[in-house]
Each structure stands twice: as structure tokens, then as C-alpha cells.
Amino acid sequence: MVLLTRETKGVFAIAPTPFDADGSVDFTSLGRLVDFYESTGVTGLTLLGQMGEAPKLTHGEAVRTVNYVLKRTGLPVVVGVSAPGFAAMGALTSDVMAAGAAGVMIAPPNTLRTDDHIVAYYQGAAEEIGTDVPLVIQDYPLSFSVVMNPSVIARIARDTPGCVMLKHEDWPGLEKISTLRRLEGAGDMPRLSILCGNGGLFLDFETERGADGAMTGYCFPEMLVEVVRRAAAGDRDAAHDLFDAHLPLLRYEQQAGIGLAVRKYVMKRRGLLASDRQRSPAGVLSAAARAEVDYLLSRLTRSDAGVSLTV
Numbered sequence: 001m002v003l004l005t006r007e008t009k010g011v012f013a014i015a016p017t018p019f020d021a022d023g024s025v026d027f028t029s030l031g032r033l034v035d036f037y038e039s040t041g042v043t044g045l046t047l048l049g050q051m052g053e054a055p056k057l058t059h060g061e062a063v064r065t066v067n068y069v070l071k072r073t074g075l076p077v078v079v080g081v082s083a084p085g086f087a088a089m090g091a092l093t094s095d096v097m098a099a100g101a102a103g104v105m106i107a108p109p110n111t112l113r114t115d116d117h118i119v120a121y122y123q124g125a126a127e128e129i130g131t132d133v134p135l136v137i138q139d140y141p142l143s144f145s146v147v148m149n150p151s152v153i154a155r156i157a158r159d160t161p162g163c164v165m166l167k168h169e170d171w172p173g174l175e176k177i178s179t180l181r182r183l184e185g186a187g188d189m190p191r192l193s194i195l196c197g198n199g200g201l202f203l204d205f206e207t208e209r210g211a212d213g214a215m216t217g218y219c220f221p222e223m224l225v226e227v228v229r230r231a232a233a234g235d236r237d238a239a240h241d242l243f244d245a246h247l248p249l250l251r252y253e254q255q256a257g258i259g260l261a262v263r264k265y266v267m268k269r270r271g272l273l274a275s276d277r278q279r280s281p282a283g284v285l286s287a288a289a290r291a292e293v294d295y296l297l298s299r300l301t302r303s304d305a306g307v308s309l310t311v
Contacts, residue, residue, distance in 0.1 A: 002076045004103035004134035006164045008193040010043025011224045012078060014217035016264055017052045017065060019277045025061055027068055029273045034072050036272055040222040043213065044076040044102065045069065050143065051217045051260050054080050056279040059088070063095045076102035078136060078215070084109065086128040093129040103134030105167060108146040115152045122156045122163065131161035136215075140169035140197065150179040154189035167215050169197035174209050181210040199254045200224050204243040207231040218250060219266040222306060245303040249296045258283035262293055269297065271310035 015037065018029035037045055047066055048054035054062065066079055079096040081104045083089040093104050106125050112118050126135055137156060141147045148156075148170075157163055170176050173196075183189045195215035196206045200223075203214050207228060214224045223246050230239035253262045261283045264276035285293070301307045 001100045002102055004076065004078065004136070004164050004193070006191045006193055008043075008165060008195075009212040011041075011213050011221065011228055012044040012046045012076075012195060012215040013037050013040075013042045013221040013224075014046040014049045014051055014197075014215060015069075016217065016260065016267065016273075017048075017054075017057065018273050019275060019279060021275050021277060023277065023279055025057075025065060026274060029275075030065070030068060031072055033267070033272050034069055036270075037221060038073060038075060041225045042075065042221055044078065045073070046078040046080065046105065046215055046217075048080040049105065049217070050080070050107075050140075051263065052080065053260070053279055054082070059092065062092060063099075066096045066101065067099050070100045078103050078105055080105045080107075080138075081129070082107040082138070086124060089125060090128040093133060097130075097133055103136055103164070104129060105136035105138050107138040107140065107144055108148070110145045112146050115149070115155075118146065118148060118152055119155050119159065122160045126160045126162050129162075133162050134164045135160065135162040136165040136167050137163060138167045138169070138197075140167075142169070142171055150176055150183060153180060153192070154183050157189045157192050163192070165193040165195060167197055168194050168206070168211065171198055171202075173198075174202065174205055177206060177209040177211055199250055199259070200227075201250055201254055203227055204231075204240050207239075208236075217263060218246075219253065219263045219270070220246060220249075220300075220307065223304070242304065246300065249293075249300055252293065252296060258285060258289065261285045262289075265290065265293060266297065269294075269309050269311045 018026040020026045079101045081089050081092045139148050194211045196211045197216045200216045200218045213228045227239045267273045268276040
């Protein structure tokens, strides 16, 4: 079993949870999706993230989904275990780590109001799940309404056993990455692997600021992989050129409320999902929105030769 470390780098693709037309988990599409991710060269996968509709799954469905993926791939898998209470978080963590997960990701509840509350929350979560379990902090204030400044993240990294990675989704957040790397260089905090989310919207510059890669679910993960590879190789212009070709679709996919609908629609057009269904409550694409996505895809196929659609 490969576990996350403070040195983990690359791209962890956040997988959506496929559903049949009747709302059941579609394991056939899930298997096809996992095989596709492997073919793109991603470093690992993340399941039950925000875009995985985790709160809409029962505990049994969540565990079955993780077990299915772990049996199908040798890629390291991070599992989102955020829950209103530590008991549910601990139970899911125990099940997925026993199955072979590489680590778990925890988002802060929106009830946290002070820096001390945030640090104490992650300390309590680590004690609940086990201090030997690799832990990913999810820093997404736009969604969770919890602001973690760099000094708070440094405290969590110093004081919370098992904390090895930051999923960075602050916006604007480039200066935060630079500050964290300065704190690390000064010896004020241990190194954290930093993988960035936000759909990859700022990945072109995040890598230049010190991020180790991406953890996000953009519907063309092969672009994320190639941008990170080119950036690591020092080929700055090539990395930005490829990123720029995808930026219109990347931006469209980031719309609040319909982002997952866009992502699933594109993945259906790519032949990966049999249905773009979500469980309720869910955002729905209008006919006009679908036409706009189709137009963006048609332009993308002309600017990136690696893009192909089956539907």
C-alpha cells in the first residue's frame, strides 16, 4: 500500500461518482473512468470529494465505491472523509484505510471561527482517525467559509500528527503558496505537499509558486498532467500555451451550481459516463448551456490535437 507523504507530487484526479438513470452508483462507468484516468498518466485518484457528491452517498455506498476503485487500480487513492462529527469520519477512515487507501482528506466545518478553533479541530480529527493515517487539509474558503492563513496551516503542520498535504483552493491564493514555502525554508514549519484545486484554474502559476501539482477534477485531466510535466521540465511557454487552450472550458466548468453538471456532461461526451445524472439536489444544464459547452469543445478540438470526443 502506497501512502501519501510530504513529498508527494503530480496530479491526483478527483473522480465524479457516476450514477445510472435510476440514481444507483454506476460501477460500469466507474470502471471505465478509472481505466481512463490511468491512461492519462495521473499520479493518483481522489474519491468522495466535493465533486464526488459524497454527502449524497450512504456509508455503505461510499465504502463500496472506494473498494471497487482500489481493486481496479494500483494508483494511490485519497478519500474524502469530511463529516459533521468525528465518529462518522473515523468510521469511514477505518474502512477505506483497511481497504488500501493512501490517505484521507478533511475539510473544516463552517462553524469554526478562530485560528485556535481551526487548529484544535484538525488535532481532534487526527486523534479520531489515527495519527498514523496520512491527512490532507482541504483549504477552500470560497466553499467552506473558513479562512486559514499561512500561520494557521503552519501550526497544523507542526502540531497535527499525520498531516502531510495541503489541498490548496484559496482564491486568490498564489501569495499563500509562496508564503508557505518561505515558512518552510525558514524552518518555521515542516514541508507539506501542496496540490491545488479550483478546477485547475490557476495551475499555470501555482506550479511556479511552489505547488507540487494538482488535485482537481477538470474534465481533461491529461491537460493537467502535461502542464505539470512541462512546468517541472522548465518549459514555461509550452506549459502556458497548453493551459491557455483549455482556459475557456476550464472557466466555464467553474461556475457555481452547475460546475459538476458541466463536468459530467463533457465526460459523457468523451464516452466515459453512460449518464451525466447527479443525485438531488443538483444543478441542471439548460439547452443553451449545453450548446455553449459543445461550442467550447469544438474549439478545443481544433487547438489541442490530443482532445477527442466520442459523442
